[in-house]
Amino acid sequence: MQGDGMRGEPAPSRAGDLQPSGAAVRESLGAPVQETREGLDAEQARKVRRLRASLDRRTADLGMVRLLAAEGFAGRRYEVFETELVRYAVAVLRAWMYSGSIFRLLAIRGFGLAPDDVELEALHRDSDLREELAMITVAEALPRFRQRALVEGGWTFEGGASITTYFMGACVYAFPNEFRRWRADNRRQERAVARQRNLPVEVHPSVESTVLGAEHVKDHLAAAKDDRTRAVVILTTEGYSQEEITELLDEVSARAIEGIVYRWRQRAQQKEEGDRRG
Numbered sequence: 001m002q003g004d005g006m007r008g009e010p011a012p013s014r015a016g017d018l019q020p021s022g023a024a025v026r027e028s029l030g031a032p033v034q035e036t037r038e039g040l041d042a043e044q045a046r047k048v049r050r051l052r053a054s055l056d057r058r059t060a061d062l063g064m065v066r067l068l069a070a071e072g073f074a075g076r077r078y079e080v081f082e083t084e085l086v087r088y089a090v091a092v093l094r095a096w097m098y099s100g101s102i103f104r105l106l107a108i109r110g111f112g113l114a115p116d117d118v119e120l121e122a123l124h125r126d127s128d129l130r131e132e133l134a135m136i137t138v139a140e141a142l143p144r145f146r147q148r149a150l151v152e153g154g155w156t157f158e159g160g161a162s163i164t165t166y167f168m169g170a171c172v173y174a175f176p177n178e179f180r181r182w183r184a185d186n187r188r189q190e191r192a193v194a195r196q197r198n199l200p201v202e203v204h205p206s207v208e209s210t211v212l213g214a215e216h217v218k219d220h221l222a223a224a225k226d227d228r229t230r231a232v233v234i235l236t237t238e239g240y241s242q243e244e245i246t247e248l249l250d251e252v253s254a255r256a257i258e259g260i261v262y263r264w265r266q267r268a269q270q271k272e273e274g275d276r277r278g
Contacts, residue, residue: 054162061163065150073150082146086138088164089171093134097123102175111176119183133178141167141174192231232260 068078096102100120106113115123122129145167149155155166235245242254242261 054160057162058157058160061155062157065155065163068150073146082142085164085167086142089138089141089167090131090134092168093137093171093175094127094130097130097133100124102172105172106176109172113176113179115179129182133175133182136178137171137175140178141170144174145170189228192228229260229264232257233264236261 064081068081071077093102096105100115100123103113103115103120123133149163149166149170155161155163159166161169232245236242242257245257246252246254
């Protein structure tokens with residue numbers, strides 16, 4: 001997918017820019033007020049237009065909610081409504097992540113995620129990452145929104161927010177957990193790669209070296225498909241148990257380690273058979 005930024009859009013936020021500068025606030029508060037009658041009239045006219053637009057949107061939303069309620073918030077009409085809501089929310093979340101403004105919104109609501117510059121840059125640069133986080137966030141927020149806002153009547157015309165605005169609020173509250181999961185997974189992978197790079201390459205007798213021979217293990221180690229597999233293979237050949245490897249590499253379970261070793265062993269044996277036939 002293409003990036004969310006458009007020509008003329010500001011550069012991504014830096015971690016230190018997510019809170020307003022105290023000096024800037026003081027300067028703004030100390031500036032003299034210079035408003036003309038014409039300026040006040042123009043501002044009042046803008047407020048009236050915004051209020052009318054909000055009223056029109058909420059009136060249309062109220063009519064739609066009543067139709068959806070009559071059908072039990074299910075069926076074809078609700079599917080179309082949900083699809084449009086998801087499309088809108090994903091686009092907005094992507095834009096907020098691109099600019100970093102989502103973290104300002106979260107800070108206002110008391111969520112101190114404190115993204116560093118590397119994380120902000122990743123969100124600004126990686127369109128696939130923005131898409132993934134946006135889709136997961138919306139998927140998490142949607143069932144709660146349906147239940148609380150629609151079925152239980154949490155959204156009301158009198159509340160002042162349109163349906164889309166109300167749903168974006170639900171997405172903002174769902175985003176922190178998804179961001180934390182991505183952050184934890186990203187850091188876990190970084191630690192695994194770092195450990196793998198620092199591991200010694202000497203191979204000691206183990207189950208794998210018994211099956212394939214130590215020299216064959218060394219040969220096939222170079223052909224391991226990724227850093228994660230290499231790390232698991234090195235630790236396995238050094239005699240670490242699958243439970244120990246799980247802890248060392250912050251993996252999900254010993255069963256996952258077993259699967260990695262099994263797939264590596266199969267590839268190694270296939271390669272050895274191919275070499276013998278050759």
